[in-house]
Amino acid sequence: MFDPEHYDDPFEEMHPSAAAPSKNLSCELCDGHYVVRHGTHGAFFGCSNFPRCRSTKTIEEQTYAWFKEQGIRIYEVEQPCWKCGKPIKLRSYFPHLDLLLDQPELAQKLDLSIIRLSIVDTLDEYLSSKYQEIYSRFSKKFDGEYVANNCPYCHSLQGNTMSLKTAYNYLTERIRKRQ
Numbered sequence: 329m330f331d332p333e334h335y336d337d338p339f340e341e342m343h344p345s346a347a348a349p350s351k352n353l354s355c356e357l358c359d360g361h362y363v364v365r366h367g368t369h370g371a372f373f374g375c376s377n378f379p380r381c382r383s384t385k386t387i388e389e390q391t392y393a394w395f396k397e398q399g400i401r402i403y404e405v406e407q408p409c410w411k412c413g414k415p416i417k418l419r420s421y422f423p424h425l426d427l428l429l430d431q432p433e434l435a436q437k438l439d440l441s442i443i444r445l446s447i448v449d450t451l452d453e454y455l456s457s458k459y460q461e462i463y464s465r466f467s468k469k470f471d472g473e474y475v476a477n478n479c480p481y482c483h484s485l486q487g488n489t490m491s492l493k494t495a496y497n498y499l500t501e502r503i504r505k506r507q
């Protein structure tokens with residue numbers, strides 16, 4: 329039901345002025361950087377200057393540190409409202425796409441694909457205050473309230489399962505093709 333031709337190019341929406349993300353995750357103890365290593369307990373980050381430097385981080389710690397430093401992008405995708413068909417803008421954060429774009433190695437180790445609008449309260453609050461089409465709605469399907477995009481014309485809820493998942497899959501595909 330969604331025609332990919334209706335989407336804006338997400339890469340035009342991203343901030344070209346922002347400094348190129350550092351691909352290397354700097355070591356906190358020396359001038360090296362963290363690389364993925366495989367140990368008996370699975371993958372972790374170790375310093376590129378090993379054995380001279382023995383600094384290590386878990387995959388989760390490093391991911392958290394990276395987001396703390398870089399921030400989380402807000403993605404904006406245009407697609408037709410599932411109900412009235414008018415082109416509308418959906419906005420959400422998709423941390424997994426940030427990783428796929430800038431830290432593909434981390435993205436492979438950590439699947440954050442379910443994190444999007446309605447999962448992180450503070451980001452939801454920020455987006456609701458910034459965009460009037462984003463607000464809390466009751467969903468019969470989930471029997472509960474959650475923050476979602478809404479159509480500015482017909483006010484239909486643009487839910488996570490259908491609308492945002494479609495946007496996420498579309499953006500993921502674009503990133504794969506670009507790489």
Ligand SMILES: [Zn+2]
Nearest residue numbers: 355358375381
């Ligand atoms: Zn080091």
Ligand SMILES: [Zn+2]
Nearest residue numbers: 409412479482
């Ligand atoms: Zn609509």
